[in-house]
Amino acid sequence: MRLNNLIIKLKEKKAIVGIVGLGYVGLPLMLRYCEVGYKVIGFDIDQSKVDSLQNGKSYIEHIPSQAIESAVAKGFESTTDFSRVSEADALILCVPTPLNKYREPDLSFVLDTTDSLVPYLRPGQVVSLESTTYPGTTDEELLPRIESLGLKAGKDIYLVYSPEREDPGNPNFSTRTIPKVCGGHTPACLEVGLSLYGQVIDKVVPVSSTRAAELTKLLENIHRAVNIGLVNEMKIVADKMDIDIHEVIRAAATKPFGFVPYYPGPGLGGHCIPIDPFYLTWKAREYGVHTRFIELAGEVNSSMPDYVIAKVASALNLVKKAINGSRILVLGIAYKKNVDDMRESPSVMLMEKLRDLGADISYSDPHLPAFPVMREHHFELSSVPLTPENLSAYDCVLLATDHDKFNYELIKANAKLIVDSRGRYLASADHIVKA
Numbered sequence: 001m002r003l004n005n006l007i008i009k010l011k012e013k014k015a016i017v018g019i020v021g022l023g024y025v026g027l028p029l030m031l032r033y034c035e036v037g038y039k040v041i042g043f044d045i046d047q048s049k050v051d052s053l054q055n056g057k058s059y060i061e062h063i064p065s066q067a068i069e070s071a072v073a074k075g076f077e078s079t080t081d082f083s084r085v086s087e088a089d090a091l092i093l094c095v096p097t098p099l100n101k102y103r104e105p106d107l108s109f110v111l112d113t114t115d116s117l118v119p120y121l122r123p124g125q126v127v128s129l130e131s132t133t134y135p136g137t138t139d140e141e142l143l144p145r146i147e148s149l150g151l152k153a154g155k156d157i158y159l160v161y162s163p164e165r166e167d168p169g170n171p172n173f174s175t176r177t178i179p180k181v182c183g184g185h186t187p188a189c190l191e192v193g194l195s196l197y198g199q200v201i202d203k204v205v206p207v208s209s210t211r212a213a214e215l216t217k218l219l220e221n222i223h224r225a226v227n228i229g230l231v232n233e234m235k236i237v238a239d240k241m242d243i244d245i246h247e248v249i250r251a252a253a254t255k256p257f258g259f260v261p262y263y264p265g266p267g268l269g270g271h272c273i274p275i276d277p278f279y280l281t282w283k284a285r286e287y288g289v290h291t292r293f294i295e296l297a298g299e300v301n302s303s304m305p306d307y308v309i310a311k312v313a314s315a316l317n318l319v320k321k322a323i324n325g326s327r328i329l330v331l332g333i334a335y336k337k338n339v340d341d342m343r344e345s346p347s348v349m350l351m352e353k354l355r356d357l358g359a360d361i362s363y364s365d366p367h368l369p370a371f372p373v374m375r376e377h378h379f380e381l382s383s384v385p386l387t388p389e390n391l392s393a394y395d396c397v398l399l400a401t402d403h404d405k406f407n408y409e410l411i412k413a414n415a416k417l418i419v420d421s422r423g424r425y426l427a428s429a430d431h432i433v434k435a
Contacts, residue, residue: 267346269335332401
């Protein structure tokens with residue numbers, strides 16, 4: 001009866017949905033549930049985020065404030081008061097899963113959030129974890145906490161894992177159109193999970209367990225990390241042979257089968273690809289497995305910032321300058337182009353390394369007018385406007401993130417020296433160095 005009642009409430013959009021964590025994953029999901037007619041409560045520990053949302057203001061560039069205003073008009077509320085968890089029929093956890101300083105999984109956000117929810121859980125709710133994590137997290141960590149109340153998963157309360165697949169700034173896919181994988185702790189849990197997501201996602205893909213769903217997410221991101229590691233290594237080989245790796249990739253991509261193009265860069269960024277492989281390698285050790293292939297790709301990708309710094313040093317050396325004392329302008333500090341997302345951005349690592357070597361660092365990024373407050377990185381800088389006068393004042397311009405909003409002809413015409421780590425400049429020029 002409890003199962004059927006919850007499924008009916010979800011399918012008839014009479015259920016109240018609680019989104020826990022209102023960032024790059026939680027906010028788009030909240031908007032989608034509001035869009036189709038659910039009552040949504042957003043939970044976050046950051047009062048400033050809650051205040052912004054309550055005032056109809058977005059703090060993520062690609063999510064317009066009009067969308068937040070529309071959600072508020074439809075009844076969306078955001079709060080830091082976790083006692084309101086009991087009001088929700090569904091709770092979806094969208095909190096970070098970073099690495100600690102030892103490059104080991106840091107589940108503190110997930111576990112602290114779960115502990116905050118547990119006192120207010122009740123029979124007839126579904127709890128879904130979306131945060132990327134190692135296989136076993138849902139049933140090893142969340143399940144015992146939830147069942148500590150005497151609630152039986154699959155009977156009193158329903159537990160699922162459904163990994164997020166957000167791609168910030170990608171105009172070709174939305175929360176609705178990206179297929180969603182879902183695994184349940186029991187068949188009944190899965191049935192509820194499919195009902196929860198089936199109303200807002202075009203295609204929900206069921207798998208046999210939460211562990212299978214957890215590993216699916218890791219495989220997706222490890223696949224990218226390994227292939228990016230491959231082309232990063234190929235870039236170094238091609239450079240030694242005086243071959244443009246980007247030309248080679250473009251040519252190889254014309255093959256209509258058996259090849260998927262991946263592109264080299266100054267290092268990995270974002271909330272998934274630099275982090276997720278370490279979740280699997282850490283868990284694999286519990287089973288006596290050494291994931292050599294994954295770890296090797298990680299080593300290659302982690303070395304790319306140093307490769308780019310060496311290219312900057314070599315380029316400056318050709319004009320009889322050292323990094324120490326040079327004025328260097330970094331173009332793009334987001335982790336990928338056309339977004340304002342700074343998570344794990346290799347640009348920040350490049351800036352820190354250059355600063356430590358004595359460079360006078362500035363940056364320009366049309367998506368980030370001021371360098372944001374970050375837990376581990378500190379620059380009191382504002383974005384430099386790209387004018388002929390400004391560009392010509394720097395000893396070196398380092399293209400780290402190739403935003404489409406940059407005027408590349410203006411940069412090429414006025415910069416004394418350009419180090420291109422993204423392959424944006426196709427034609428060679430005396431003052432452009434490929435990195």
